[in-house]
Each structure stands twice: as structure tokens, then as C-alpha cells.
Amino acid sequence: MLTQTLPQTPGEAWAKIRSGAWRGVTSGVAPGFVQANLAILPRELAFDFLLFCQRNPRPCPLLEVIEAGQVEPALTAPGADIRTDIPGYRVYEKGQLTGEVDSLLGLWRDDLVSFLLGCSFSFEAALADAGIPLRHQEMRCNVPMYLTNIATNPAGAFSGPMVVSMRPVPHDKIVRAVQVTSRFPATHGAPVHIGDPSVIGIRDISRPDFGDPVEIRPGEEPVFWACGVTPQAVALNSRPSLMITHAPGYMFVTGQRDADYAVL
Amino acid sequence: MLTQTLPQTPGEAWAKIRSGAWRGVTSGVAPGFVQANLAILPRELAFDFLLFCQRNPRPCPLLEVIEAGQVEPALTAPGADIRTDIPGYRVYEKGQLTGEVDSLLGLWRDDLVSFLLGCSFSFEAALADAGIPLRHQEMRCNVPMYLTNIATNPAGAFSGPMVVSMRPVPHDKIVRAVQVTSRFPATHGAPVHIGDPSVIGIRDISRPDFGDPVEIRPGEEPVFWACGVTPQAVALNSRPSLMITHAPGYMFVTGQRDADYAVL
Numbered sequence: 127m128l129t130q131t132l133p134q135t136p137g138e139a140w141a142k143i144r145s146g147a148w149r150g151v152t153s154g155v156a157p158g159f160v161q162a163n164l165a166i167l168p169r170e171l172a173f174d175f176l177l178f179c180q181r182n183p184r185p186c187p188l189l190e191v192i193e194a195g196q197v198e199p200a201l202t203a204p205g206a207d208i209r210t211d212i213p214g215y216r217v218y219e220k221g222q223l224t225g226e227v228d229s230l231l232g233l234w235r236d237d238l239v240s241f242l243l244g245c246s247f248s249f250e251a252a253l254a255d256a257g258i259p260l261r262h263q264e265m266r267c268n269v270p271m272y273l274t275n276i277a278t279n280p281a282g283a284f285s286g287p288m289v290v291s292m293r294p295v296p297h298d299k300i301v302r303a304v305q306v307t308s309r310f311p312a313t314h315g316a317p318v319h320i321g322d323p324s325v326i327g328i329r330d331i332s333r334p335d336f337g338d339p340v341e342i343r344p345g346e347e348p349v350f351w352a353c354g355v356t357p358q359a360v361a362l363n364s365r366p367s368l369m370i371t372h373a374p375g376y377m378f379v380t381g382q383r384d385a386d387y388a389v390l
Numbered sequence: 391m392l393t394q395t396l397p398q399t400p401g402e403a404w405a406k407i408r409s410g411a412w413r414g415v416t417s418g419v420a421p422g423f424v425q426a427n428l429a430i431l432p433r434e435l436a437f438d439f440l441l442f443c444q445r446n447p448r449p450c451p452l453l454e455v456i457e458a459g460q461v462e463p464a465l466t467a468p469g470a471d472i473r474t475d476i477p478g479y480r481v482y483e484k485g486q487l488t489g490e491v492d493s494l495l496g497l498w499r500d501d502l503v504s505f506l507l508g509c510s511f512s513f514e515a516a517l518a519d520a521g522i523p524l525r526h527q528e529m530r531c532n533v534p535m536y537l538t539n540i541a542t543n544p545a546g547a548f549s550g551p552m553v554v555s556m557r558p559v560p561h562d563k564i565v566r567a568v569q570v571t572s573r574f575p576a577t578h579g580a581p582v583h584i585g586d587p588s589v590i591g592i593r594d595i596s597r598p599d600f601g602d603p604v605e606i607r608p609g610e611e612p613v614f615w616a617c618g619v620t621p622q623a624v625a626l627n628s629r630p631s632l633m634i635t636h637a638p639g640y641m642f643v644t645g646q647r648d649a650d651y652a653v654l
Contacts, residue, residue, distance in 0.1 A: 173437040176444065177455055181465065191441055193546070201445065201543060279465060282457070308654045311575070315653075389579075389653050390572045 275327025
């Protein structure tokens, strides 16, 4: 039977997820430690995807690449196993979702390269610390995400529009929101747009393309950050023979602290 | 006959270098614009080298990768040609210097991948703006550089020690030196070490491994930054069949301003 107690450290999270003793969305797990998005691709696509991330650091802040034949995130999570230490995975073949699994042991191949990318949990903690309200957390829903008219810089097989997440920010907090998120380029960094959604090609702010709509109150502006859904969407657009990701909300917990990634 | 007037814009630099109308070390060319180190490798080494840069962002701050078959730095210097717009190149075969040329038109192959990496000119301008003296400029010599006991994070064929550059900083300026260089992670960023050189494996500060020795005066501490010589040294250690770099002091002038890379 699954316990409801959240693992408090990365090591506890890896062990309990691996053994099946705990499973759940990882929000709140190992507070203060960076959580990561996962994308796994066959080796023949690895150079292009790595280059895509290098060219698009805001939507694709790369934390670590685990080379073909290896399964340990030796730099960001020594001792962990990328095949077993995430509570849920999604498997895509030729761009189509073909399965959800809780372990990759049965699917693993030695030609798979794993990419860990920064996620918004880290900068949301920094925003909350700075007294900036997070409407989607108040409303207990997902952050709203939108396709934009901002083109990513293409690389090889990979191209497509940037996906952004939106958080309403009161006017007197907008400058501070830019400052605190600028300190974390490894987890999307500064906003990509502030204000009028139509400027970045969003027609109806009340109808997000992913996630849930949230209320924008009088005296607030919508503020948009590059979103980690971008690399997944772009990779799936190219219809790779195989791509594996984390399941939504089931992130990989790294052994590194949010503060390790602050630039100043 | 070569004119002594320094090109003032990136476009002027590219055109005059390409036509042979100007040649020289690029210090002072196109003030305010980022200059870059160049490393060119065959495609079969490109993934490992890209990954090495991703894993070692301080010594290897990657500005742009120009894919095999392409010669234009489309993101950082649209309109330039990487084969002709640098005043001097060095050619290495199996790790040995085999030639110096002023154009790559005769050597170019469609399997070559070009890497542009941030250089210290940008953060030296920021240090100077902050009133921090640059001893090697006062002494009109090269910055001293040292091999250290700091291991880089290996990737595939590439591994080896980090090379650092050293600048003496007065005690009352050390904090400011950390702050102003932290703003520029794309050009090596914050120091990797302050003070006692033996801590990072440097036995004799008066005998640099590259460049020239500089005086450290009473009331100053040596401050060490990751150096762009690192990726060149590491790549040459692996004895690639072919590697091409810029000649020392003959950098590539990009079309981007130093300020474009400031994180805050």
C-alpha cells in the first residue's frame, strides 16, 4: 500500500519510487531540490536535440545529458537510475502516445540518450519567496500554457513554435518577478513577454492550449515564461521512432538544490 | 597595403578581413561587440564536443554551433562566413599544428562543424567599467594562464584539466569582481577560485603554463577564471584527425553586443 508521506530527500525519493513504496505527483517532494523534465531519444537524434536545446536555452534549459549506454545522472543525481526513479513515464512511437509505464527496465535499449531539462517548480519557489502570488496554485489547477508566434531556433529535425506558461502578476510586482526569475536561467529564467497576449500570437487568454485557464484580476498583467513543454512538443512533431518522457506532474528529482543554479 | 584603422562594426570587420583589406589582432575591433573563440571539428566528434561544452559551461561557454554543411553563424553573426572572416586560423592534424592560414576556403569540407565560444574580452570590459585594473593590459602582455587540478566533466573522447586565467585584484574590489563577471555566464562568468593558487594545483604563480607572468602587488589576491583555452587543449589531447581554431588573438567578431549576454 502506498504511503501518503512525501519523500523529503532526493535519495529517499529515488529509493521509494524504485521499490514501488511511493508514487505520486512530485510537487512538494524533496523541498528545495531541483526537479527535471525528461526526454529520451535514440542516439541518431541526440546531436540535433542537444543542439536544439543549446539554441533555445529559455524553453530548453538543459541540466544533464545521460549518454547512450548509461542510466545514471552522474552529474546532477549520482546514485539514481533514470529507468526506475521517476513515478511515471510516457512512451511515444512516431509521435503517438503508445503507453504509460512506471519503469523503463523492460523497454531500455543501449542506444537511448536521456535529457534532463529544468522545470518551473524552481522558479515558482523563487517567485513565492518574493511574495508574488501564483494564481494556478491558489486555484489548485495546472498553469495555463499557450502556443505562440515565437519561433524557436531550429536544429536538424527539430523546429516549431515556443510554448509559454502564464502567471498573472500585480503591476507593483512585475519588476521583481523579472529580477527573481532572471537569477535562474537553468529553469527558464526571465519572462519572454509581459502584457498584451496578442503580441506573441495568443488570441484568447481564457483558452490555453495546455493546462487550465486562470483568472487575471484588475491591476494584474499576464506575464509569460518559456515553457518546458516546448522541447517535448517540438520533438514529437518530428515523429521520432521512439521517444520517452516523464508523465505530466511526475518529475525527476535531482540531487541539486535550487540555490545551486542561481547565477547571482 | 593593410590599413591601421581598426574596423568599428562587425560588418566592417567581416568585409575587410574577407577581402584582405585589414588584418591584425582583434582586440579593440568593433568595441562593445562580443568576440568568440573558434573550434572546428569533423562531424563524428561533434556530439561529444557539444556535450563536453554543455557539461563544462564555465570554460566552454558555447555561443553558437554551425552545423556541418553550413558556414554562416546565422544566430550570432548573420551575413558572416566562418571560413574567411577571421584574420588567422590554425590547422591541427592528430593534435599537431600543421599550418597557419588566413582563409579556410581551400580546406573546407562539408563534414566540418564549427563551435563559437565566448572569450574573456567581454568580461574584461565589464571589469574595467567597474574600475578593476587589468594588470596584463597595464603591462601590455598576455594574461597568465595555468593548468589546474580541477577536472573537467568528461564527455566521450574529451577530458582533461581546466585551464584558468589569473588577474590580480585588490582586496576592496574582489566582491565587485565576482558580481560583475557573474552577470556574464556566456563569457566564463564568475571566478572559479580566489586566493591561494596551491588550492587548485598551481605550484608557482610566477610561471604560467600559457601567456605571460604578471605582478601581484601587496594588498592584491590572485583571482582565477575558467579559460577558453580549456576546450582547445582538451580537444587537441584527443588527437582528432583534423581540428581548426582561430590563431591566438585573432578572434571572430560576432554581431552581438556584450550587453546582450548579461543575465541581469
